[in-house]
Amino acid sequence: MSFKERVFSxxxxxxxxxxxxxxxxxVKFVELQNQxxxxxxxxxxxxxxxxxxxxxxxxxxxxxxxxxxxxxxxPGKNIVFNQSQVAExxxxxxVFNCVARLGWLNRMTQFKEKASxxxxxxxxxxxxxxxxxxxxxxxxRATHVPVGEDQKQHVELARDIAQKFNNDYADSxxxxxxxxxxxxxxxxxxxGPATRVMSLRDGTKKMxxxxxxxxxxxNLTDDADAIAQxxxxxxxxxxxxxxxxxxxxxxxxxxxxxxxxxALAGSPRGQVLQEFxxxxxxxxxxxxxxxxxxxxxxxxxxLKRLTQDxxxxxxxxxxxxxRARAIAAETMSAVKDIVGLVRAKPH
Ligand code: AQP
Numbered sequence: 001m002s003f004k005e006r007v008f009s010x011x012x013x014x015x016x017x018x019x020x021x022x023x024x025x026x027v028k029f030v031e032l033q034n035q036x037x038x039x040x041x042x043x044x045x046x047x048x049x050x051x052x053x054x055x056x057x058x059x060x061x062x063x064x065x066x067x068x069x070x071x072x073x074x075p076g077k078n079i080v081f082n083q084s085q086v087a088e089x090x091x092x093x094x095v096f097n098c099v100a101r102l103g104w105l106n107r108m109t110q111f112k113e114k115a116s117x118x119x120x121x122x123x124x125x126x127x128x129x130x131x132x133x134x135x136x137x138x139x140x141r142a143t144h145v146p147v148g149e150d151q152k153q154h155v156e157l158a159r160d161i162a163q164k165f166n167n168d169y170a171d172s173x174x175x176x177x178x179x180x181x182x183x184x185x186x187x188x189x190x191x192g193p194a195t196r197v198m199s200l201r202d203g204t205k206k207m208x209x210x211x212x213x214x215x216x217x218x219n220l221t222d223d224a225d226a227i228a229q230x231x232x233x234x235x236x237x238x239x240x241x242x243x244x245x246x247x248x249x250x251x252x253x254x255x256x257x258x259x260x261x262x263a264l265a266g267s268p269r270g271q272v273l274q275e276f277x278x279x280x281x282x283x284x285x286x287x288x289x290x291x292x293x294x295x296x297x298x299x300x301x302x303l304k305r306l307t308q309d310x311x312x313x314x315x316x317x318x319x320x321x322x323r324a325r326a327i328a329a330e331t332m333s334a335v336k337d338i339v340g341l342v343r344a345k346p347h
Contacts (some may be wrong), residue, residue: 003141003143004038004141004143004182005036005037005143005144006036006117006140006141006142006143006144007036007037007038007039007135007142007143007144007145007146007189008039008040008041008082008136008140008142008144008145008186009029009039009040009041009145009147010039010040010041010042010043010046010133010136011025011026011041011043011059011064011106011148012041012042012046012047012208013041013042013044013047013063013064013082014050014052014060014061014209015197015209015210016061016209016216016217016219016220016221017063017064017067017196017219017220017221018207018208018209018218018219019197019207019217019218019219019220019260019296020148020194020196020197020207020208020217020222021127021148021208021209021290022071022147022194022220022261022299023192023194023197023260023264024147024148024150024194024196024197025146025148025150025161026067026068026071026073026148027071027263027302028146028191028192029071029073029146030071030072030073031164032144032146032189032232033073033074033078033145034246036144037078038076038079039077039079039081039142039324039327040068040073040078040079040080041080041081041082041136041324042064042065042068042080042081042082042083043083043136044057044061044082044084044131044257045083045084045089045090045132045268046083046129046132046133047060048124048125049121049126049129050114050126051121055099055293061082061305061317062310062313062317063221063303063309064109065080065082065313065316065317066303066306066313067299067303068080068143068233068290069181069302069316070220070300070303070306071299071307074332075319075320078119078319079323079324080195080316080320080323081317081318081319081320081323082186082317082321083320084135084322084323085317085318085321086089086139086282086321086324086325086328088136088137088139088325088329088331088332089139089211089328090133091135091332092131092135092138092139092328092331092332092335093128093131093132093134093135095122095134095135095165095311095335095339096114096131096132096134096138096161096165097131097166098126099161099164099168100131100134100157100160100161100164104157104160105127105128105130105131105157106313107153108130108153108154108157109153110125110130110153110154110320111116111127111129111130114126115127115171116133116286121275126235129154129159130154130157131157131185132160132163132228132342133154133155133157134157134158134161134162136343137155137158137186138158138161138162138183138331139327139331139332140324140327140328140331141183141184142184142186143186143187143188143332144186144187144189144252145158145186145189146188146189146190147188147189147190148190148195148196148197149190149195149196150196150206151188152188152190155186155187155188155311156232158187159185159186162182162183162184162185162186163185165181165182165183166180166181167180169182169338169339170336171338172269172339173338176334176337176338178334178338182334182335187208188341192258192263192266193259193260193263193269193280194259194263196252197256197259197260198213198252198253198256199211199216199217200216200217200218200230200234200235200256201213201215201216201234201236201253202216202253203235203252203254203255203256203310204233204252205254214230215230215261217230218230218231218292218335220296220297220299220300220303221300221303222296222300223297223300224293225299227289227292227293227296228289228293231285231289231292232285232289234253234285236252236253236254236257236281236285237251237253237254238285239251239254240269240278240279240280240281241254241258241273241276241277241278241279241280241281241284242254242271242273242277243274243277244268244273244277245260245270247273247289248269248273254281257281257285257288258273259278259283260288260292261287261288261291262293264288264291264292264306265291268313301341
């Protein structure tokens with residue numbers, strides 16, 4: 001059975017967006033808008049799985065929205081909204097809490113990393129996060145999910161949930177005229193040279209919003225001076241750059257900087273190494289600063305302009321939420337019929 005192709009992805013308003021979010025996810029969002037119907041969501045319900053200051057969260061939500069637009073996402077062509085405005089996400093997540101198995105969630109590495117040693121004190125929401133993410137995707141019956149490498153396991157869980165729902169309710173799905181399968185099995189789209197951008201201070205750790213040191217990441221809000229300073233201070237090793245990709249093995253910091261350069265330039269890693277093979281890091285870093293500033297400065301200034309206009313941002317979110325709700329409500333009505341939950345029907 002074929003489903004209408006549709007893209008869904010989300011970003012949490014949990015702090016400054018960084019180069020990892022940009023290269024791992026948002027750049028692809030922009031590319032995909034020319035090929036598919038796309039829904040891009042600021043996932044504020046995911047954000048509150050860890051403590052968020054209520055005075056800060058609205059600013060962060062508007063800032064991620066502004067970043068989407070500043071990076072080139074067209075809110076007319078695509079649906080752009082914040083998750084909490086469409087109640088069907090949370091409603092479908094409850095149904096999925098009853099479909100997903102504890103054993104599946106126990107395997108999620110992100111929960112293990114984020115809850116770490118203080119597991120007993122982690123929120124139930126943090127544990128059930130992947131079920132809400134499955135609902136985010138499947139409430140639109142989305143078929144493609146552009147994400148960074150770190151989210152692959154969660155998209156695979158969404159596939160497992162979709163499959164189990166389709167199997168468990170197969171008879172009811174058919175009886176209600178939805179054919180053999182109600183949900184598509186969404187595909188993760190993880191492509192390009194920067195699917196996992198690493199910390200600038202430790203090439204074995206993911207670049208992350210929650211790292212206490214700001215020198216580990218380049219934020220989309222950083223100006224040219226901050227970008228230059230962070231790249232100059234980025235950890236490297238004493239060897240010159242190799243001319244072949246094999247020479248980057250066991251050199252995680254060099255590998256990371258080459259990956260970042262390749263992604264920003266839109267060229268394959270091999271081509272970057274052909275150009276810079278044999279060069280010292282001082283030379284390479286100068287070129288990387290120039291490239292990063294050229295790519296990020298226009299985004300930075302547009303982001304600044306948009307964040308000064310919260311009324312416009314709120315109108316984008318509210319228009320997007322209305323359009324998203326129309327699709328989500330249709331899915332949720334069907335899910336209620338399939339599951340056997342009595343609902344009011346139009347006379
Ligand atoms: N370092 C990264 N490299 C490539 N892609 C990344 N993404 C995040 N970090 C990297 C991708 O960005 C999208 C949005 O991520 P998110 O903000 O929703 O969640 P996250 O992965 O939890 O982001 P952080 O920065 O890593 O936050 P913390 O510090 O809270 O853990 C996703 O598609 C993600 O794959």
